Amino acid sequence: MDTRPGPLDGVRVLDLTTFLSGPFCTQILADLGAEVIKLEAPDGDSSRQIPPHFVGADSAYFLSHNRSKRSVVVDLKTGAGQQVARDLAGSVDVVVENFRPGVAARLGLDPERMRARHPALVWVSISGFGQTGPWRDRPAYDIVVQALSGVMSLTGVPGADAMRLGVPAGDLVGGMYAVMAALAALVERSRTGEGRWADVAMLDGQLSMLSYQAVYATVAGITPPPQGSRHDSIPTYRSFRAGDGRELVVAANTQRMWAALCAVLGVDDLTRDARFASARARLAHEDELAPLLEEAFLRRPAAEWVDRLVEHSVPAAPIKTVPEALDDARTAGRDMTVLLDDGAGHRVETVGTPLRWMDAAPPAGTYPPALGADTRAVLEEIGYSAEAVDTLQAAGAVDGAAPAPDPAAPAAPAASGTPAPSGAGAD
Structure with missing residues (x-):
């Protein structure tokens, strides 16, 4: 296959975001071919310093969501810096920010004024609770919106404490919805010439993830319990422990798959049991069915069960660790792991x-x-002279020098990571 420019080739994005929800959004836009200019404070995106894993001076957390971008340092606490930021915003197609509502305006980047001056500008605001409503001024991070949305109440096992999802879904879903908003606004702009101001709330994104659980609650008047590794509606859509101690998952969600599951497990008699004859019957008698299937799965190793089930067209898979999943990705031929090299010894x-x-x-x-790294180049591209950049640097309004590597920051294997807190941005 040939390498072609991405679909967003020629689209310029100003990234005013920190931590995770916004950087994840703008990384997707960069992957789609957009030029992303990341505007950072003099001390950088706070996520550059999240411990415990570092490659050179930057944390693994930061490196995970900021590829294919350019970095410009601007001090928004100075009037000259605010003017530079306004000039940058006026030179791009899309601005993405994840300040708390009202903070961008206090920093000289009022979305309404910027859009009045530049009607074609698409402005995407990501926040914890949106630009309107009684909670708009509250700070928010991933775990906060997971808690408020009900998602944490569904995670874990009955009788245990609620659990945060193992991935920062509050941030990531907010970032993905922000991408959708930006793309939709760009499509509309291609027809009308007018941009839009998108209001993306992380909490709204988490509520959308409730999916059928929200409708179960409203239709049946119930409080859905923690799900563990099972399904509220399908007792053969869950995990099992095999004879070698490893876990696997099975998704036998049709009558044909139910029969095939029983055949593979050697429990064909269950298909003739009236208690398990239909999907409704199996759900009604789930407490009786579960131990019968659990006992059968203990007879063989997980890998053997998976092979046999897949051979009979029953979806199944072992539960893998993150390193195991990455090993699979490296050999799958889909380029889902990418090795990046800065040319200066960091990979x-x-x-x-x-x-x-x-x-x-x-x-x-x-x-x-x-x-x-790109401060001078970007500012000169939008019309600043070399002398003007020198003046701004001398005044401390912008900075083009990257910091020296932190000798106290330990080097770490490139594939390592950390479940550090992530958020929607701060003042």
Whole structure:
């Protein structure tokens, strides 16, 4: 396959975000071919310093969501810096920010004024609770919106404490909805010439993830319990422990799959048992069915069960660790792991983009930018003279020098990571 420019080639994005929800959004836009200019404070995106894993001066957390971007350092606490930011915003197609509502305006970047001056500008605001409503001024991070949305109440096992999802879904879903908003606004702008201001709330995104559980609650008047590794509606859609101690999952959610599952497990008599004759009957008698299936799965190792079930067209898989899943991705031929190299001795392996085009190879991506590495180049591209940039640097309004590597920051294997807190941005 040939390498072609991405669908967003020619689209310029100003990234005013920190931590995770916004950087995840803008990384997707970069993977789609947009030029993403990441505006950072003099001390950088706070996530550059999240412990415990570092590659050079930057944390693995930061490196995981900032590839293929350019970094410009601007001090928004100075009037000159605010003017630079306004000039940058006026030179792009899309601005993405995840300040708390009202903070961008206090920093000289009022979305309404910017859009009045630049009607074609698409502005995407990501926040914990949206630009309107009684909670708009509250700070929010991933775990907060997971808790408020009901998602945490569904995670874990009955009788145990609620659990945060193992991935920061509050941030990631908010970032994905922000991408959708930006793309929809760009499509509309291609017809009308007018941009939009999108209001993306992380809590709203988490509520949308409730899916059928929300409708179960409203239709049946129930409080859905923690799900563990099972399904509220399908007792053969769950995990089992096999004879070698490993767990596998099975998704036998049709009558044909139920019969095939019983055949593979050697319990064909269950298909003739009236208690399990239909999906409704199996659910009504789940407490009786579960131990029978659990006992059968203990007779063989997990890998053997998976092979046999897949052979009979019953969806099944072993539960893998993160390193195991990455090992599979490296050999699957889908380029879902990407090795990035900054040319200065730093390398990091990240998860690649899941977006694929049948007529072009996925983009390789570039190493996340050093702090301020592109300040001078970007400002000169939008019309600043070299002398003007020198003056701004001398005044401390902008900075183009990346910091020296932190000798106290330990180097770490590129594939390592950390479940650090993530958020929607701060003042």
